[in-house]
Amino acid sequence: MKKITNNTMLGKLTILLNAVVLVCFIIAMLMLMKFDKTNKVVISQRGDYEKAYEEYVMAQHPLKQDSAEVAYYQYKIDTLQQRNVTTKDEKAALAKTIEDNKAILAEKIKTREEHLAKVAELSGPYEELNAQWDEVNANNDKAKRTFWTVAILTMIVFLVKTFVLAHYGYKNSKNLHNVADWTKNGTAPYMSYVSWFVPIYNLIKPVSFINEVCDDTDYLLENKGLVPSDPDKIDNSGLYLGIWWGLLLVSVWLMNFILYKTFFSEGPLFLKFNHGTMVIVAIVIMVLCMLMETYLILNYNKKNKLMADNEDKF
Numbered sequence: 001m002k003k004i005t006n007n008t009m010l011g012k013l014t015i016l017l018n019a020v021v022l023v024c025f026i027i028a029m030l031m032l033m034k035f036d037k038t039n040k041v042v043i044s045q046r047g048d049y050e051k052a053y054e055e056y057v058m059a060q061h062p063l064k065q066d067s068a069e070v071a072y073y074q075y076k077i078d079t080l081q082q083r084n085v086t087t088k089d090e091k092a093a094l095a096k097t098i099e100d101n102k103a104i105l106a107e108k109i110k111t112r113e114e115h116l117a118k119v120a121e122l123s124g125p126y127e128e129l130n131a132q133w134d135e136v137n138a139n140n141d142k143a144k145r146t147f148w149t150v151a152i153l154t155m156i157v158f159l160v161k162t163f164v165l166a167h168y169g170y171k172n173s174k175n176l177h178n179v180a181d182w183t184k185n186g187t188a189p190y191m192s193y194v195s196w197f198v199p200i201y202n203l204i205k206p207v208s209f210i211n212e213v214c215d216d217t218d219y220l221l222e223n224k225g226l227v228p229s230d231p232d233k234i235d236n237s238g239l240y241l242g243i244w245w246g247l248l249l250v251s252v253w254l255m256n257f258i259l260y261k262t263f264f265s266e267g268p269l270f271l272k273f274n275h276g277t278m279v280i281v282a283i284v285i286m287v288l289c290m291l292m293e294t295y296l297i298l299n300y301n302k303k304n305k306l307m308a309d310n311e312d313k314f
Contacts, residue, residue: 006308017161024154035143066112073105179314207245247289
């Protein structure tokens with residue numbers, strides 16, 4: 001049974017998946033800019049639309065009362081006209097009452113016509129504006145759905161890549177536990193999965209786990225004479241790991257938060273930040289993160305292959 005497995009293919013698969021993540025992320029950013037273009041149109045037209053809608057609705061409010069009042073006075077006049085009176089004075093009083101009510105009815109009809117004219121005046125511009133509003137919102141919703149589709153796809157690929165990277169860490173840690181008893185006092189191999197997928201814990205543990213695997217591997221290779229031991233050599237592996245981890249945290253957590261607040265909120269970030277610049281910054285940070293991760297994986301692949309090729313020395 002082999003004590004040391006060659007895990008370089010897992011490392012290369014992780015690098016390939018990183019490239020896919022990067023391509024998906026860049027496409028998502030382009031879709032985000034497309035959404036931003038339509039979203040700015042929606043925001044710029046919202047004030048005019050809401051004002052026109054309010055005026056149109058307010059103009060319609062009196063119509064119900066107007067119709068009720070016209071119907072009331074029309075009914076009252078009809079009722080009065082059907083009343084039977086016998087004396088001359090009663091006829092004169094009734095005629096006077098009917099004329100008064102007709103005058104009031106005429107005023108009510110005039111008021112209703114004025115309100116109808118106002119509604120008609122506002123109707124044309126409002127209907128045109130409403131059609132434009134529906135169109136820009138439809139375009140905006142379509143752009144938003146496209147972005148979220150690509151964003152979710154990017155997230156899925158990223159999670160798959162993270163699982164492969166966790167498995168890569170598990171296999172490399174397992175190698176160390178198989179050939180060096182003293183590593184059993186350290187972190188168990190299965191913690192590679194735990195460190196990546198347990199919330200909050202995954203903000204710190206993955207980098208410490210990888211750092212432990214790298215340090216143990218370097219010590220083991222030097223101890224077996226597979227690499228020269230140079231006490232004066234400056235080891236920058238910890239620095240590179242720190243840079244990679246910082247870029248990853250900024251890219252996954254901070255930049256996503258900033259992008260969300262910039263593009264999906266109308267707060268200070270939306271108003272003050274240049275949206276195109278933020279997209280460029282996000283892409284640059286993601287590219288640097290992936291390049292640094294690629295470098296670290298390729299560097300460890302060399303060590304893993306060296307161990308696998310010299311298994312008989314362990």
